[in-house]
Amino acid sequence: MMSSYQNKILRVNLTNGTASMEPLNTKYAKDFIGGRGLGTKMYCEEVGPNVDPLSPDNNMYLVTGPLTGTMAPSAGRYMVITRGPLTGTIACSNSGGYFGSEMKYAGYDVVVIEGKAEKPVYIWINNDKVEIRPADHIWGKEVPDTTDLLKEETDEMAKVACIGPGGENLSKIACIMNEMNRAAGRTGVGAVMGSKNLKGIVVRGTNPVHVPDGEKFMAAIQEARKALLEHPVTGTGLATYGTQILINILDQSGGLPVRNFRDSGTVEWADKTSGEFMIEHKNLVRNKGCFSCVMRCGRVTRTFKPYAGFGEGPEYEAGWGFGADCGVKDIDAICQANFRCNELGLDAISMPCTIACAMELYENGYLPNEDAGCDLRFGNASILADLVTKTAYREDIGDILAEGSYRLAEKYGHPELSMSVKKQELPAYEPRTLQGMGLNYATNNRGGCHVRGYMTAPEILGIPVKLDPAVTEGKAGVCKAFQDLTGAVDASGFCLFTTFAIGADIIANVVSAATGIEYSPDELLKAGERIWNLERLFNMACGFTSKDDTLPQRLLQEPQKNGSYKGSVNRLHEMLPEYYQLRGWDQAGVPTKDKMVELGLEDAFAQMLGAVEAASAKNN
Amino acid sequence: MAKILMVQPSKCASCRNCELACSFAHEGVFNPNKSRVHALVWERLGLGVPLMCMHCDDAPCVEVCMTGALHRDEEANGVLWDKDKCIGCKLCISACPFGNASYDSETKSVIKCDLCGGDPECVKFCPNEAIEYKEADKGMLTKKAMYAEKFKKIFEEVE
Numbered sequence: 166m167m168s169s170y171q172n173k174i175l176r177v178n179l180t181n182g183t184a185s186m187e188p189l190n191t192k193y194a195k196d197f198i199g200g201r202g203l204g205t206k207m208y209c210e211e212v213g214p215n216v217d218p219l220s221p222d223n224n225m226y227l228v229t230g231p232l233t234g235t236m237a238p239s240a241g242r243y244m245v246i247t248r249g250p251l252t253g254t255i256a257c258s259n260s261g262g263y264f265g266s267e268m269k270y271a272g273y274d275v276v277v278i279e280g281k282a283e284k285p286v287y288i289w290i291n292n293d294k295v296e297i298r299p300a301d302h303i304w305g306k307e308v309p310d311t312t313d314l315l316k317e318e319t320d321e322m323a324k325v326a327c328i329g330p331g332g333e334n335l336s337k338i339a340c341i342m343n344e345m346n347r348a349a350g351r352t353g354v355g356a357v358m359g360s361k362n363l364k365g366i367v368v369r370g371t372n373p374v375h376v377p378d379g380e381k382f383m384a385a386i387q388e389a390r391k392a393l394l395e396h397p398v399t400g401t402g403l404a405t406y407g408t409q410i411l412i413n414i415l416d417q418s419g420g421l422p423v424r425n426f427r428d429s430g431t432v433e434w435a436d437k438t439s440g441e442f443m444i445e446h447k448n449l450v451r452n453k454g455c456f457s458c459v460m461r462c463g464r465v466t467r468t469f470k471p472y473a474g475f476g477e478g479p480e481y482e483a484g485w486g487f488g489a490d491c492g493v494k495d496i497d498a499i500c501q502a503n504f505r506c507n508e509l510g511l512d513a514i515s516m517p518c519t520i521a522c523a524m525e526l527y528e529n530g531y532l533p534n535e536d537a538g539c540d541l542r543f544g545n546a547s548i549l550a551d552l553v554t555k556t557a558y559r560e561d562i563g564d565i566l567a568e569g570s571y572r573l574a575e576k577y578g579h580p581e582l583s584m585s586v587k588k589q590e591l592p593a594y595e596p597r598t599l600q601g602m603g604l605n606y607a608t609n610n611r612g613g614c615h616v617r618g619y620m621t622a623p624e625i626l627g628i629p630v631k632l633d634p635a636v637t638e639g640k641a642g643v644c645k646a647f648q649d650l651t652g653a654v655d656a657s658g659f660c661l662f663t664t665f666a667i668g669a670d671i672i673a674n675v676v677s678a679a680t681g682i683e684y685s686p687d688e689l690l691k692a693g694e695r696i697w698n699l700e701r702l703f704n705m706a707c708g709f710t711s712k713d714d715t716l717p718q719r720l721l722q723e724p725q726k727n728g729s730y731k732g733s734v735n736r737l738h739e740m741l742p743e744y745y746q747l748r749g750w751d752q753a754g755v756p757t758k759d760k761m762v763e764l765g766l767e768d769a770f771a772q773m774l775g776a777v778e779a780a781s782a783k784n785n
Numbered sequence: 786m787a788k789i790l791m792v793q794p795s796k797c798a799s800c801r802n803c804e805l806a807c808s809f810a811h812e813g814v815f816n817p818n819k820s821r822v823h824a825l826v827w828e829r830l831g832l833g834v835p836l837m838c839m840h841c842d843d844a845p846c847v848e849v850c851m852t853g854a855l856h857r858d859e860e861a862n863g864v865l866w867d868k869d870k871c872i873g874c875k876l877c878i879s880a881c882p883f884g885n886a887s888y889d890s891e892t893k894s895v896i897k898c899d900l901c902g903g904d905p906e907c908v909k910f911c912p913n914e915a916i917e918y919k920e921a922d923k924g925m926l927t928k929k930a931m932y933a934e935k936f937k938k939i940f941e942e943v944e
Contacts, residue, residue: 235815236805236910263801263826270816309829345828373814383809394912404798404913452913453831454800459912461798465831477831 167375169231169679170194175273175295177288179361180221180280184288184295189274194231195682196765198656199274201257202696204228204246207275208255209699209769214706214776218250218353219335219360221281227268227326227366230658231680234269234374235382238390239660240675241266241456248707249352251337251515251569252587252612255703258340258354259616259655260326261455262347267324270370282362287327289319290368300364304333307508308342311365320369327365328355329510330557335359336567338515338556338590342507346463346477347455350512352589352611353569377681385678389663389671393459396666398626403462403662404452408481409440411593411621412488418625419728420598420634421485422591424492424543425521426584426719429595430728438488438496440481446496453477460662468504472497472550476504479513482615485593486517491524492543502549509557515569518590520552522570522583523562531577538562581718587612587709596716596735597725599624601632601640603735604744605648607714610700616661618648628665637736641744652693695764698748698756702769706776711754714741787862789921790898790905792835793932794939796915799826799833803907803916807837810906811896819889821898822907822916827939834939835916837907838885838898840864846877846886846897855895863900871895 172189190207197206204226216222225247232240243265249256268276271292278288282297285304289296303314308329315325324344331339332355339355340348349355376382393399402410415421416435423432436442443449443466453463468474472495479487479500487499506513526532527541538561539548555563565573570590574583584591589612596603601620609617623643624634632643650669654661657676664672669686677683684692704713715721716735724732745752749760761770804820812819822837840863841847846855847864854871857864873893878886886897898905900918908918 236802236809238802270818312828344826346831371816371818373808373812373816373819375814379809379813451795451831452798453833454798454912456801457805458798458800459802461800461912463798463831 166681167377168681169235169374169376170199171269171272171274171372171374173273174275174277175290176277176279177295177297178279179282179286179297179363182297184297186293196692197696198653198676198692199230200228200242200244200656200658201246201259202652202656202692203275204244204257205255205696205699205703207277208246208248209703209772212248213772214703216248218248218253218256218357221361223248223357223360225278225354225357225361227276227278229265229269229274230656231676232658234266235376235679236457237386237659237675237679238393239455239458239460239663240658241458242658242660243268244655245341245349245354247354247357249354249611250335250356251353252589253707254587254611254709255700256352256354256357256611258349258351260341260343260347260349261458261660262324262344263456264324264326264343264347264368265658266456267368267370269374270372271368272370272372276366278361278363281360285362285364287315287363287365287367290366291320292370292372303364305330308510309345309508312345315365315367319367323367323369325365325367327510328358329508331510331567332356332359333364334557334559334567336511336556336559337569337572338512338519338567339510340512342510346507348507348513351514351614353512355510376679378678382678385675389667389675390459392666392671393663398628399460399662399666403460406440406444407452407462407464409443409464409479409484411481412436412439412484413441414625415593418598418634419730420595420625421489421728422584422593422595423489423727425490425525425582426591426595426717427525428726429597430725430731432489432727434494435489437494438484438499442496448496448500455660458660460660462662466500468497468500472501474501474504476500476507478507479503482592483513483517486514486521487549490521490593491517491549493546493549494544495546498546498549502553505550505553509553511553511557514592515590516553516556518584519566519570519573520549522574523566525582526574526577526579529579531579536562584717584719585613586716587713589613591717594621595725596720597733598728598730599634600637600735600740601634601644603716603720603737604640604644604740607716607737607741608644608744610697610704617651618644619651619661620644620647622647622665629668635730635733637739641740641747644740644744645747646690648697649690649693652696653689656692656696691764695766698761698764698766699769701756702766702773705755706773708780714754787920788918789862790837790840790900790908791917791919793915793917794832794834794935795932796913797824797833797835798913798915799824799831800912802910802912803835806906806910810901819896821896832939834936835907836883836885838864839883840898840900845880845882849876849880851876861900861903865899866895866897868894
């Protein structure tokens with residue numbers, strides 16, 4: 166039957182220099198939809214746990230969703246799945262732009278990258294013609310130059326996903342950039358690409374993407390479009406102010422982390438770093454959308470002396486990171502540091518949070534002057550861009566910043582000052598104010614991250630209903646529901662932001678109309694739950710346990726200093742047991758056999774038990 | 786006064802919904818390569834410029850067409866293509882100064898904007914109002930001249 170899948174996988178082996186095509190496994194596609202789900206399933210089947218993330222054995226999967234390349238609104242996304250060097254968990258990182266849809270037009274649902282090239286290479290995918298080409302002459306170049314050069318050598322209409330010096334130098338916080346400014350940002354996927362000597366992937370596609378019934382599909386997407394365009398957040402808020410609109414909202418709600426979460430709650434100058442201020446200060450040039458987007462949250466921005474520059478962003482989390490988290494109130498310096506992250510291919514969340522951690526280590530006297538090489542006190546706007554550059558090239562202090570905040574703080578004897586979960590830096594929502602967000606951080610399968618169960622929506626924005634952020638009761642159920650829905654959204658190709666306006670019913674309707682497989686809202690959520698549990702099983706097979714489902718000690722013990730939730734801590738212990746129970750896991754957070762049978766994950770469950778047993782036998 | 790298609794690159798969000806809507810309306814599939822409109826994007830500048838057949842009053846494609854397949858249609862206020870009269874010489878494609886016509890060898894068709902019978906799909910699906918279908922009054926022509934100036938600058942830079 167005709168569907169929006171291309172039913173084809175491209176497999177490139179860089180060790181052997183081969184490229185081959187194979188059919189999509191339709192059973193996997195049905196159970197795991199695509200994107201994050203399908204990629205995780207393929208990774209678990211083909212690679213399994215405990216592979217060194219930076220070794221040739223660690224495959225990388227670039228996976229589109231069934232909606233990618235269709236006209237479903239804001240649904241042009243692809244996902245990179247691998248094992249991440251930052252966390253050691255399943256790594257998966259999502260990006261918009263045009264790259265995912267171009268992959269689809271080239272005829273592929275998935276591109277698998279195996280092995281390691283002897284010398285720097287790039288992959289040129291021109292519909293069904295695939296070449297592995299030398300990239301020695303491009304190695305070392307920053308993302309914009311790399312993108313331009315690769316297009317010049319191939320096709321001006323091609324789309325480029327590449328790494329910058331960050332990924333080449335195996336920074337654990339390196340990302341993969343496409344169309345220069347869109348990032349598969351988190352979990353260090355850029356380092357995995359760098360470890361393969363793979364500078365970039367260039368793709369050009371001219372094939373169609375089909376849907377089974379055009380009329381039915383257009384009716385389904387019209388419903389979604391209408392909801393998105395009429396919603397105050399997705400219709401006007403994001404287009405006008407971008408995600409930076411959240412600075413003032415979080416600040417006023419008392420949920421803004423400040424100076425490495427040391428002075429959290431609120432800060433008097435937060436509004437000078439907001440999306441509103443970026444318009445007033447004339448930083449915003451125009452807004453921009455990814456492929457098929459109707460929300461258009463992207464920012465084309467410029468900055469002024471002494472931090473003059475031009476580029477895109479920042480998103481809220483990066484703006485907060487270089488801003489409030491580093492104690493910096495200069496919007497031009499914040500934007501410029503964000504531009505440098507994009508140009509060098511570094512995660513614009515983990516980067517500033519690692520700098521913020523360094524700043525606290527420095528102020529406390531743990532990180533000595535001779536190592537810092539600059540005045541690393543909170544608030545020093547003038548050092549940000551330079552520290553990003555040094556990180557990408559691993560120069561001086563940059564060499565340890567490139568490892569992320571946990572390894573940095575550990576090196577200086579104070580790992581508790583890394584504001585991370587599973588070694589990945591926490592983004593811009595204070596868990597001592599947003600109790601449910603804290604639970605989501607702690608249980609997140611890829612470590613500290615806000616896009617796997619955005620509890621900020623109910624706890625602060627009142628979407629779909631307003632929940633008191635300070636209350637723990639009932640949060641476990643909501644958190645689970647958000648996580649499961651997000652799993653399905655990430656598998657479909659939809660942008661997560663669509664869920665501000667549309668729920669499982671509309672999403673299921675669109676996915677059904679695209680694939681020709683009928684998903685009820687419950688079945689869609691079940692697929693999301695399956696994805697979540699498969700990720701959990703993988704992590705446990707890699708040695709993660711309930712001990713890792715936690716937050717930095719500061720957030721659990723140190724009373725918050727400022728704002729309307731002054732004095733509070735995160736009460737994770739009040740939520741976690743109920744969360745495990747609702748997940749169908751035992752008290753130690755281990756998925757139960759019954760639940761795994763219900764989700765069709767018996768094999769992965771057996772694999773996990775085997776791996777855990779083998780590890781324990783080895784330790785004895 | 787008859788309506789015309791107007792593009793405003795400064796408003797283009799580069800989302801390419803126009804390409805998707807166009808290819809679906811004309812081909813029943815999603816394929817930007819077969820769209821009559823393209824939002825060309827300068828990634829460094831974060832700038833998109835939607836371009837489609839401008840329906841020139843004095844159209845080079847109509848001039849060059851030997852069979853009258855390409856003709857000016859007064860009612861539509863545009864340049865339309867008649868498949869029955871077309872011999873597939875493709876001279877129109879060479880003649881168009883903007884590159885706004887192309888040819889599909891599978892279906893033996895000239896791919897060119899046909900204004901969707903007076904209700905352009907690209908206009909309907911543009912979320913940023915970068916493509917409009919409006920009556921060309923004097924005010925708009927002034928605006929057009931302003932944007933033409935921008936085009937000129939951009940093309941100079943690119944070349």
